[in-house]
Amino acid sequence: MDTDALSPLLSALRDAVLDGDARGAASATERALGQGVDPQRLVDGALIPAMDEAGRRFENGEFFVPELLVSARALKASQAIVTPLLAQRGGVVARGRVAIGTVKGDMHDIGKNLVVALLQGGGFDVVDLGTDVPPTRFVSAVTNDRVDIVGLSALLTTTMLQMKATLKAMETAGVRGSVKVIVGGAPVTQRFADEIGADGYADNAAAALALARRLMASGA
Ligand code: B12
Incomplete structure (x- = not known):
């Protein structure tokens, strides 16, 4: 057209x-x-x-x-x-498993839902944790849901800080080394991702899918 x-x-x-x-x-x-x-x-x-x-x-x-x-x-x-x-665009073979949620205190989920849709479309198995997700819930997703990648979304400059708290909680629980963590949301930048020690950042859903694929290819 x-x-x-x-x-x-x-x-x-x-x-x-x-x-x-x-x-x-x-x-x-x-x-x-x-x-x-x-x-x-x-x-x-x-x-x-x-x-x-x-x-x-x-x-x-x-x-x-x-x-x-x-x-x-x-x-x-x-x-x-x-x-x-x-x-529906994905193949039947799962390319990896991702748990994703909007961090604690943050109710924005439109962008996160788009990331979920594209990851599913790209063949990933996705555990959608929803919004206002506390660090402990992300930790239990790693231990119980056997995920390869954890995705954190934040739309508020105040709740971005929960990303750092979530990474810290993963470290304290001893599970940080077993997953890759990717971050995104309007106020998040590559620089912020680097500062908090995330494994990747993407500024849109298509880039998030490409990032997840790269991380899986590099042995996530
Ligand atoms: C819709 C909206 C709302 C809706 C949310 C509805 C919902 N179910 O999501 C409602 C009305 C509930 C809302 C509430 C509030 N909002 Co609001 N909201 C917005 C608005 C207009 C759009 C957000 C959006 O959906 N964008 C479209 C999506 C597609 O883009 P996105 O989220 O960025 O996602 C893309 C990428 O960032 C990336 N991505 C997203 N997540 C992830 C995760 C990973 C892992 C990766 C890799 C990539 C990735 O991919 C996505 C798809 O391409 C923005 C303004 C804006 N233009 O951003 C304000 C905005 C985010 N809100 C704002 C504010 C202030 C609030 C409130 C505090 C208002 C109030 N006084 O109550 C509350 C906070 C509520 C809370 N505790 O969360 C401010 C934030 C300011 C700041 N700097 O912190 C903004 C920027 C508006 C403004 N200009 O002032 N809001």
């Missing part, structure tokens, strides 16, 4: 998310998929730009938390349709 034909479909989805219109977002998603638009294109061309715009409006005082919430709910109505399609 050429870009001209695609853009009204993407705009309709983006606008429905920004209007907090969950039904509209679901039907715009179905309509675009019905016309052959790739699900990843819907994520990159409509869902992520919608959340960026919601964030911009929040910063400018045009949106408050209730507006952010309804936009996030509308986005999730689309994500519920798109995620299984992205996750």
Whole structure:
């Protein structure tokens, strides 16, 4: 489909998310998929730009938390349709096992859910620990779920510090050496990842999948 034909479909989805219109977002998603638009294109061309715009409006005082919430709910109505399609792309052979969650004190999960979908789509077996995950829960995922990689997500500058606390808890429990730890989320940087001693950082879901594959190839 050429870009001209695609853009009204993407705009309709983006606008429905920004209007907090969950039904509209679901039907715009179905309509675009019905016309052959790739699900990843819907994520990159409509869902992520919608959340960026919601964030911009929040910063400018045009949106408050209730507006952010309804936009996030509308986005999730689309994500519920798109995620299984992205996750289906994987092969049947698991490439490795990843436990991933949003760190303690942090409820943001839209980006983490995208990472989950792409990892599943890339053939990884994923244990999704959800949001507000305390360090002890990440530790028990390593001991009980036999994971190769632990993924930590944080969207707040305050909760980023929980990443460091989680790595420390893994060290104290004696399990840090048995897994690779990857980190991400809007405020996280490669520099921060290096500072806290994480094994990898990625700034988007596709890069997170590439990173997880690299780590597995290097013997995670
Ligand atoms: C939606 C949203 C919310 C929703 C969240 C709904 C949900 N279920 O997720 C709600 C309304 C609940 C919310 C609440 C709050 N929010 Co908010 N929120 C946002 C917003 C607009 C979008 C976030 C988002 O979903 N982005 C889209 C996704 C796709 O991007 P992403 O998360 O970065 O993920 C990608 C990458 O980072 C990476 N990635 C993510 N995780 C991981 C993990 C790994 C392992 C890897 C490798 C990669 C990776 O891949 C992802 C996919 O490409 C942002 C602004 C923004 N533009 O970021 C503010 C923002 C994050 N929120 C903010 C704030 C302040 C809050 C509140 C404190 C507001 C309040 N006063 O109550 C609360 C905190 C609640 C809490 N305890 O968590 C601030 C944070 C400021 C800061 N510097 O800390 C922001 C930046 C808004 C702003 N500009 O001020 N929020």
